[in-house]
Amino acid sequence: MEEFLYQYGYLALSVGTFLEGETAILVASSLVYSGFFKGPYTVIFGFFGSFISDWLYFIIGRLNGKYFIEKRPKLKEKLKPTQKFFKTHRLQILFSYRFLYGFRILLPLLIGMSDIKPLHFLGYSLVAGLLWATTVSTVGYAAGQLFELTPSSFEENVLLIVLGFASFGMVVGYFVKRFAERKMKISTDVSQS
16 A cells, blocks of 8 residues: 555646545545655645546536536526525635535536636636645644555555545535535525525
8 A cells, every 4th residue: 555655646646636636635645644654735636636526527518518408408497596505605715615525526517518618617626626625634633643644554454544534425415415405595585485
């Protein structure tokens, strides 16, 4: 495990944040405490993977999203509350979408389908991505320091650590998602009355 992390650690971090997000950066940043990873590089490589992911979905939404939705009336109906919520809370979403666990693919797709210009999204995705990578890395570092994680203790407990970080991300994401859904429902109810 140590040999793999020495050779491919930062690359694995970028791939991990591209595919999943929080768990990969939490694991890597928890090993900053032991000196295995460097804090600034962890933030940069974690940000890079998530940035590429955001832009992939933004471009898919921009190039094909509206056509895809128009061909699927049921999906179009399901997306209406989310699109309405985005229109009324655009600025908040653009700055915080990286933190909205469970909406990570949907929001860049919706942003791509909106009238947001790519250059504007670039600015928002840079700020939101760096803020996300820094915040999550700080949480991971604190966990690494609290549990005094080293590469060997990490290897011995890898399943527990990954499951713990994934559970933490899912719990936070669950509450954020419920909050956002409640806000969307309130926005929909208000507009219908």
